Amino acid sequence: MIVNAAGAWGDDVARRAGVAPLGLQPKRRTVVQLRVGRGGLRDVPFVTDSHESFYFKGEGDRSVWVCPLDETPVDPCDAAPEEIDVATAIDRFERAVDWPVEAVERKWAGLRTFAPDGRMKFGFDPDEPTFFWCVGQGGMGIQTAPAASLLCARLILGQPLGRELEGINAADFAPRSLR
Ligand SMILES: Cc1cc2nc3c(=O)[nH]c(=O)nc-3n(C[C@H](O)[C@H](O)[C@H](O)COP(=O)(O)OP(=O)(O)OC[C@H]3O[C@@H](n4cnc5c(N)ncnc54)[C@H](O)[C@@H]3O)c2cc1C
Structure with a gap:
């Protein structure tokens, strides 16, 4: 049995195993840590704008994390930040607050x-019952990992989902069900 948890490389691993790809699309996302000319920033909460064009949150006493919410489609790779995305992050931050960026x-x-329908894909491939997909977590794979890994473990072991996963319908995550 193969459990395919290869992230951006999920379709490549499938091809190598002779399984049809799902059409996964990796998208690059950038974060910059800015030193700002004022203190007391550590506890600044997550702040985003109504257009969802950027967010920032406190990191250190004089630093923030800023993300331009970029979603650039790329091939699977060891991603590195592009200067234009760093500049965009700074520009959007500076337009929102008058804190000097140092x-x-x-x-x-x-x-x-992301899978084509944007949903996470957890389950055996319908055409290859020894190939299990665990991909497509998009931007939520860290926070959902405890529940997702439990769901995957139960499905792989053929066990009932159990009380912790009450209300979860495994069919919603079926790899080839497009919504
Ligand atoms: C800037 C940024 C901010 C994010 N913020 C959040 C957030 O706030 N909250 C949240 O929940 N999620 C966030 N995410 C998303 C989260 O990081 C992903 O959803 C999550 O990492 C997906 O987990 P994964 O294990 O499926 O894939 P990955 O973390 O990509 O892991 C896949 C692994 O498989 C390995 N691999 C690939 N091919 C092979 C192979 N052939 N053999 C062996 N190993 C292989 C890769 O090297 C990689 O280590 C963010 C992502 C980014 C980029």
């Missing part, structure tokens, strides 16, 4: 991977 302390990017 420096980019850190910047990084990663991949968020």
Whole structure:
């Protein structure tokens, strides 16, 4: 049995196993850590605008994390931040607050991977019963990991979902059900 939890590479792993891909699309997302010319920022909560064009949140006493909410489609790769996305993040931040940006302390990017219908895909492939998909978590794979991993474990072991997953319908995550 193969459990395919390869993130952005999920379709590549499927092809290598002779299983048809799902059409997964990795999208790059960038975060920058800015040093700002004022203190007391550590507890600044998550702030976003009504257009959802950026968010920021406190990180250190004089630093914030800012994300331009980029969703650039890319091939699976070791993602790195592009200068334009860093600049966009700073620009949107500066338009929203009058806190002076002093420096980019850190910047990084990663991949968020989506199935064509945007839903997470957990389950055996209908055409290959020894191939289990655990992909398509998009931008929620960290926060959903405890429940998702429990669901996957129960499905792989052929066990009832149990009380912890009450109300969850495994069919909603079936790999080839498009909504
Ligand atoms: C900037 C950013 C911010 C995010 N913020 C949040 C957030 O606030 N909350 C949240 O819940 N989620 C967030 N996410 C999304 C979250 O990171 C993903 O949903 C999650 O990482 C997906 O987990 P995964 O294990 O499926 O894939 P990944 O974390 O991508 O792991 C897949 C792993 O498989 C490995 N792999 C691939 N191919 C092979 C192979 N052939 N053999 C062996 N290993 C292989 C890869 O190297 C990789 O380590 C964010 C993502 C980004 C980029």
